[in-house]
Amino acid sequence: MAIRTFAVLSLLCRSVFGIQRSFVLDQQWANHQRCVDMNGDHAFQPSTASSLVVTFDAAAEGSVSVVVFELGDEHLGGIHLPGAQDKEIFCNSQNVERKLCKESQIGEFLISDHARAKAKHPMITRAIDLKKPIAIVYPVQGPGYFCAAAYSHSAKSYSGTLLAIDPNGILPAFRNGLRTVYTFLAPLWFFLNSIWIYYITQLALTQLIDPSMATLGIISIAQVGFRWGSLQLGESKAASALQILWYGLELTQNSVVMFMIHKLVAGSEASPPDSIRSKIVRRILPYAYLAVFSVVFLLASLADFTATAESTRPAIVTIFLGIYLFVGAAAAAFMLVGRRTTTHEHQRGLSMEEKLIRKPLSFALAVLCIPIIAIVGFNIWAILKVGGDGTKFAHMFWHSRFGTIDMPYEPLFLILVMALLGLNTYQAQRHDEMTDMKSMETEGLMSYKPVSMDSSDSVEEEREEK
Structure with a gap:
């Protein structure tokens, strides 16, 4: 005893x-x-x-x-x-x-x-x-x-x-997988984004490059940092505060990403700029989509914040959020790759950014639709499989929740951030190269001295006299 x-x-x-x-x-x-x-x-x-x-x-x-x-x-x-x-x-x-x-x-x-x-x-x-x-x-x-x-x-x-x-843990077991992922992701994400931010910032000082790309990189670094910090602090008030800040930064990052994609979609819209269709696509649709997304994301954040291994609420919210994201991504991909401008004035009005990254971005969105569908399908199957039994749900899925049930779309948005930063870096390089080529052509035209007809005639007369 x-x-x-x-x-x-x-x-x-x-x-x-x-x-x-x-x-x-x-x-x-x-x-x-x-x-x-x-x-x-x-x-x-x-x-x-x-x-x-x-x-x-x-x-x-x-x-x-x-x-x-x-x-x-x-x-x-x-x-x-x-x-x-x-x-x-x-x-x-x-x-x-x-x-x-x-x-x-x-x-x-x-x-x-x-x-x-x-x-x-x-x-x-x-x-x-x-x-x-x-x-x-x-x-x-x-x-x-x-x-x-x-x-x-x-x-x-x-x-x-x-x-x-x-004794060796600081988080419930179902959170440990996410902590492991962010332990490796955070340093890599800081390094890659820092390079992109520096490059875009330097180009923005000398070229007509949108500096908001650097802002997106900073927001993305911050939200990954807050997520990693909250997981490292375990179950504490400081960790909860960082987690709430992460939800806010994640919502900000995702909204900025979707708004940037919308700008490209609006730029590829075939309707004349003053048409009713164009006004809906450019002014009403993005704000309505972001408003609904914000509500669903906040519900997902609340479900994630209060989640236990037996919680089925995150899976239910993940289904609705996934369907919503799939509709938006599929529509944006279709409009980016399928629309063509109808007037030469509209074609000339497209920025180089829109011309260079519309098709690659549409491909990235189309590819991301596949894991979104897979995540939605998995969560629907999981809910039906357990029939509302939280204990059975926990036993079957506690070890895989971080990648399929609890906020599984965050890596997909990080991929979109990487795609936007990478494509805009490529656009910045092309912009710089084309600017150099135009300046060289201009210098060549300025140095060219045409020979007049009068001078050629005088040369012929001199030859005849000889």
Whole structure:
């Protein structure tokens, strides 16, 4: 007893340096089984391993049956009697007589030796005497969605706690994948954008280059930095503040990207500038699209901010946001590549930026439609697959949420930022080269001295005299 108490205290002390999550266990149906996503370590080390600790408050009398397991192994619990379809779940005096368990195991869940050998993770069951309750320490040796289930064996009521301890973590397990991605993405993104910003800024000082491209690069660097910082700070007030700032910068970046694309779409519009169609495309459509996008994005941000491994709301919002983005990207790609100007005046009025990057950008938008459709389809399938069961949803998708469910369109917008910056850098180079060529042609024309007819005649007369 003293050794087990010391082990629990050691785990609690180590949890100060990592992350811990606490869940209530009691006789209410919603609280009788609690589950949590855990990464764990394949190389198990008792001093640093992730662990689950189940404790109960002392009571006057009664016992509680407890089992700790990974949810994927749940079907292995219980033992079939010969010729029976239903399983026997608990060890009681009747099942002792049937030799399904020993008398010392009365009150425990029934788990056969075959089931223990077949399970991918350990399965631990105990009968806890509430007069002198002991703690159950479950070592997490690998990634999984682990549960503790408690049932009243002879107690009228009970109250306990499931404590998930990860000494090496600072985020819930379902957020760790995103943190890993941004740990590598942030330095690379800072480097690439800094180069583009410097180049565009230098050209903007001497050429007619839109300096807003540098602004887009700065916003993109800031939003990636805030996202990375919030993930590095873990679960804290400072991290929450950075996360909220990230939502604002992400919305700003995405809106700027879509507005720039709209400018190119409007420039490729075939209608005369004063027509009603042109006014709708140029003035009304972009602001209406951005307004609706802002509302849906804020809903997605709220769902992401409050998300747990069992939350299905992010998947639902992702479906609506994906459909909206697909319609906008597909329409923009079609208009950029399919429209042709109808008048020579309109053709001459197109800027070099519009001429050089319309088709490559339309190709990029068309390609991005493919992952958008895939993400939408995956989330629809996931919602239908679990039928609203949050526990099942968490077990199936907690390890892949960062790329398919929780804000999965942010890398697609980063690709668009890279495409716009890259294409505008190429446009800036072409603009510089063509300016140099025109200046060289002008200098050549200025230095050319035509020979007059009078001078040629005088040369002929001199030859005849000779």
